Amino acid sequence: MKVKICGITRSQDVSKCEGSGANLIGFINIKRSKRYVKLKEIIELVSELKNRERAVMVLESENPEEVVMKMKKTGIRNVQLHSLTFSQIKYLKWIENFHRTPVEPNMKIIRAVGISEDSLEYTTGNGIKFSEEKVLEIEDFAKTCDALLFDYQVNGKSGGTGKQIPIDMAFEAVRIAKEANHNLEIFLAGGINSERIRNTKAILERVIDYVDVNSGVEDAPGIKNPERVDELMNIKA
Numbered sequence: 001m002k003v004k005i006c007g008i009t010r011s012q013d014v015s016k017c018e019g020s021g022a023n024l025i026g027f028i029n030i031k032r033s034k035r036y037v038k039l040k041e042i043i044e045l046v047s048e049l050k051n052r053e054r055a056v057m058v059l060e061s062e063n064p065e066e067v068v069m070k071m072k073k074t075g076i077r078n079v080q081l082h083s084l085t086f087s088q089i090k091y092l093k094w095i096e097n098f099h100r101t102p103v104e105p106n107m108k109i110i111r112a113v114g115i116s117e118d119s120l121e122y123t124t125g126n127g128i129k130f131s132e133e134k135v136l137e138i139e140d141f142a143k144t145c146d147a148l149l150f151d152y153q154v155n156g157k158s159g160g161t162g163k164q165i166p167i168d169m170a171f172e173a174v175r176i177a178k179e180a181n182h183n184l185e186i187f188l189a190g191g192i193n194s195e196r197i198r199n200t201k202a203i204l205e206r207v208i209d210y211v212d213v214n215s216g217v218e219d220a221p222g223i224k225n226p227e228r229v230d231e232l233m234n235i236k237a
Contacts, residue, residue, distance in 0.1 A: 001201070001204060001205045001208055001209065001210070001211060001236065002023040002024070002209060002210045002211075002236075003021070003022050003023055003024075003210065003211055003213060003232065003233065003236050004022065004023060004024035004025070004026055004056065004187065004210050004211070004212045004213070005017045005022045005024075005025055005026065005213050005214070005217060005224070005229070005232075006025075006026030006028065006035075006056070006058065006189075006212055006213065006214045007026065007028055007033075007035035007214040007215075007218070007221070007222055008025055008026065008027055008035075008037075008045060008222075008224070009035055009037055009041075009045075009222035009223075010045075010222070010223070010224070011044070011045060011048050013223075013224040014045050014046075014048040014049060015048060016224065016226050016229055017224065017229060018049055018050060018051070018054060020229050020230055020233045021233050021236075022054070022229075022233070023054065023210070024054050024055075024056050024078065024210065025049065025054050025055055025056065026055075026056040026057075026058050026080065026212075026214075027042045027045060027046070027055065027056070027057055027058065027076075028058040029042060029057060029058060029059055029070065030058060030059065030060040030082065032060075033058075034221035034222065035214070035221050035222040039070060039073050039074060042057065042074050042076070043073070043074050043075075046074060046075070046076065052075065052076075053077070053078075053105070055074075055076045055078060056076070056078040056079070056080050056110070057070065057071070057074060057076040057078070057079050057080070058079075058080045058082070059079055059080065059081055059082065059083070060081075060082040060083045061081070061083055061084065062083070063084075063088070064084065064088055064089070064091050064092035064095060064096075065095070067079060067081070067084070067092055067096075068092070068095055068096050068099055071096070071107065072099070077104065077105050077106070077107050077108060078107075078108045078110065079107065079108070079109055079110065080110040080111075080112060080149060081109065081110070081111050081112065082112045084111075086140040086141055086143070086144045089109060089111065089141075089144045089145060090144055092109070093107070093109070093144075108146045108147070109144075109145045109146050109147070110145065110146065110147040110148070110149050110185075110187060111141045111144075111145040111147070111148055111149070112148075112149045112150075112151055112189075113137065113138055113141060113148050113149065113150055113151070113173070114150075114151055114152065114153025114154075115130070115134065115150055115151075115152070115153055115165060115169060115170075115173050116152055116153045116154070116163075116165075116169075117169075118153070119131060119134040119153070119169075120169070127168070127172070128168060128169060128172055129172075130172065130173070130176065135176055138173060138176045138177050138180070139176060139177075139180040141177075142176075142177040142178075142180035142181040142184050143180050143181055145184070146184070146185060147184060147185035147186065147187060147209070147210075148177050148184060148185075148186060148187065149187035149188075149189055149212060150165060150170055150173050150174070150186070150187070150188055150189065150190070151165070151189040151190045151212075152164065152165050152189075152190035152191070162190075162191050162215050163190055163191050164190050164191035164192070164196065165188070165190045167200060167203065170188055171207060174186050174207045174208070178207075185209040185210065186207065186208050186209050186210070187208075187209065187210040187211075187212045188204065188208045188210070188211055188212065189211075189212035189213075189214070191215070191216065192211050192212060192213045192214075192216050193213070193215075193216030193217070193232075194216065194217075194228065194231045194232045194235055196216075197211060197232065197235050197236065198235050201235065201236075211236075213232060216228070216232070217229050217232055
């Protein structure tokens, strides 16, 4: 199980997270986020990375062309999308492939999918069942993207809620996604911290590729705590 630390806003946190062994490091370019950083700032922060392939740009773009433009400006090839339909993502892959130069690595698309109790059709003692609409959403994105990131959804928005997804709900979402695409990578977000990883590590490692950590290693939005980063990475190891 690998670690993505997201919501980076300071150069010292770039160095700390990479030095401690974070596999991916996320920069949020979404204005509604408390950890929003402008493209110019992202370029400066990414320049601090020894391995720029660790960088992930988190976007809520209105159209595929905007995603390609921001990738070109920053040089980041991993994008985490909190918008665009699966048909728009298909188009994004097509136009990005057209614009990609021979020296640029392939783009990696991580699509955030929000789930919560509102996503369920019912729950019983024998398990849970997502609504048909949510199942189709998971399947469509699973077939289109390189990875899915499951996060707790509040008022139709995923990301930055700080709420944890119940483990049985997360596993059912993973099952649906993996049946649609066996090669899909899975990220789990939503209030992830050292305590949750410590308590569920053995279970998570069976089905999750990455844990996505943000507020769980912070003193304040965008201000990472070095000791919490070390604690997290020691548990992961």
